[in-house]
Amino acid sequence: MTQIAQRHAHHTVEQAQINLRGRFKEADISTYELDARVLTGFALSLDDIGLIKHASRGVTEQENKILEKVCLARLEGKPVSRIIGVKEFYSLPFHISPATLDPRPDSECLVDSALNAAEKLAKSKSKPLRVLDLGTGVWVFADCVCPCLQAKSYSGQRTWDRYFCKCLATSAH
Numbered sequence: 001m002t003q004i005a006q007r008h009a010h011h012t013v014e015q016a017q018i019n020l021r022g023r024f025k026e027a028d029i030s031t032y033e034l035d036a037r038v039l040t041g042f043a044l045s046l047d048d049i050g051l052i053k054h055a056s057r058g059v060t061e062q063e064n065k066i067l068e069k070v071c072l073a074r075l076e077g078k079p080v081s082r083i084i085g086v087k088e089f090y091s092l093p094f095h096i097s098p099a100t101l102d103p104r105p106d107s108e109c110l111v112d113s114a115l116n117a118a119e120k121l122a123k124s125k126s127k128p129l130r131v132l133d134l135g136t137g138v139w140v141f142a143d144c145v146c147p148c149l150q151a152k153s154y155s156g157q158r159t160w161d162r163y164f165c166k167c168l169a170t171s172a173h
Helices: 003-007 013-026 032-044 048-053 061-075 080-084 105-124 140-151 162-171
Strands: 086-089 092-095
Touching: 013 032, 013 061, 032 048, 032 061, 032 080, 061 080, 080 086, 086 105, 092 140, 105 140
Parallel strands: none
Antiparallel strands: 086 092
16 A cells, blocks of 8 residues: 555545545535545445445455545546546436546436427327437436436326337447
C-alpha cells in the first residue's frame, strides 16, 4: 500500500465515509456529503442501508485501495457517475461507459413533454403509439417514456408498443 493510501486507511465503513467526506469538503466539492456516501457504498459494495447497518464493519486492505482509487478520481474532477458507471435519469439508473454520453438532467423535461403529447394523441387515436429514440446517448428517452406509456391505460383496448421501443434501442448498439 502506498504512503498516501496508508495515511488514509480506514478501520471501519463509517470512518471511510467520514474520511472521504472530509477530503471532498476540503477540496471544495459542493456535493461532498453525497459523493462520499455514494463512492463509499460503491467501493465497499454497500447500498445506503448497508452503509448504516455495517458502519462498524472493518475495511479490508483491498477495500482501502479501492476507496483511495475512487477518492483520487473524484478529487481529480471526475464525475461520480463516470466513476461508478451509473447515471440516474428520470429516477431510473442507466449504465454509462466511455463510449456513451451522460444523460443530462435538463433533458428530463423532454420526457415530460413527450408524455404530455402522447396522452393527448392517445385520446384521439385508436392505434398504439410508437416512440423512436434516435441519438440521445444511452437510450434513456425510450426507456423512460415507454414504461410510462405502458403504465397508463386510457381505454381497456389500448396497448403501447414497448417492444418497438426496445427493438430500436437494442438494434442501434
